[in-house]
Amino acid sequence: MPLMQSWLDSANDPASDFPLNNLPYGVFSQTGEGRRCGVAIGACVLDVAALETAGLISLSAGALLQQGRWNPLMAAGPAVWAELRATLTALLQAGSGKEAQVRPHLVALDEVRLHMPFDVAEYTDFYAGRQHAFNVGIMFRGPENALPPNWLHIPIGYNGRASTVVVSGTDFHRPSGQLKAPDADMPSFGPSRRLDIELEMGAIVGAGSAMGARVSVAEADAMIFGYVLLNDWSARDIQAWEYQPLGPFQAKAFATTISPWIVTRAALEPFRVAAPAREKPLLPYLKEPGPMLYDIALEVAMQPAGSDQVTTLSRTNARELYYSAAQQLAHHSSSGCAMRSGDLLGSGTISGPDKDSYGSLLEMTWGGKEPLTLADGSVRSFIEDGDTLTLRGHAQGDGYRIGFGDCTGTVLPAA
């Protein structure tokens, strides 16, 4: 599919993250005003709450865009999602005849503040990047036990915290917790010294499922509303001491950052790719009926406090995952666990095959043993106070790109 032309010039720039093909959903405010649902288009946000009030958007399910969050639309289901996307496309495309009515509801992106686009119901973090699981396994358990015995059969995960999922641009304090060096007799309590990122995709569940209902992979795919970039900040020293036998707990509970725009499944449809070859056959309930991963270029950048130099640490791609979000969601419901509209599923860290494509500092510096040198000459094993970490991602189309917007956060000193 080529670039869809809009009457808004900035949306037709091949370098824009937000052409008419994208139409991602966010929540914005202007100084002194409340939160409003908006859609990114070119260099602007379209105030869709105002368009609904003006009667230019009229959904069959009623008014869904007035609450300053996207949950009402998400819960309305795929037919209504398609209805809104078709309406927005018709309003914004070149030759629509709607420019005079729509243009007054555009606000420049650089004049707004962005907020959480939806209320997170529950948050589950998976572990579906094979290279990452292998690398971490070597460091935590040794090469002979690197990949856990269940890994090629189950998209493994743990239940995380929805309460500390925050939108890009939300700074937070370095977490403290129990730490214990391997040679220490007793643990101590203090600020993490091995604070890390995890480069992940987040899948957002739109349509839920009932308790006791097992959803197929195809049904799960249709339940997914859209995707964001997700940084699953991790305190490696807290994690190493606490994680056995029940998995991460406080090491990942203090902050999880998502990018501000929900990129819909519809916008990503042209970028579907098949999963890597299966090393072990999957059980029937996990088999995919078609390509369910996406070709999305991803990168991580770091900027120290006071430095004007940004260093790109790593570049990888979402197609490196071994399990898709649809497979994860199908597995999540396999016991009869109810899934809710607004659930967020982290993919797991997405690492490519090489050091410059790894999705965490733990891997890039190999447990801190091989520090990185940044563009300004400073050296890092893990994150230091004042560092700003940014994830970026886009799918590259023919003359256009589907961008996610920055997923960024600055680490403040321990409170």
Ligand code: MN
């Ligand atoms: Mn994670």
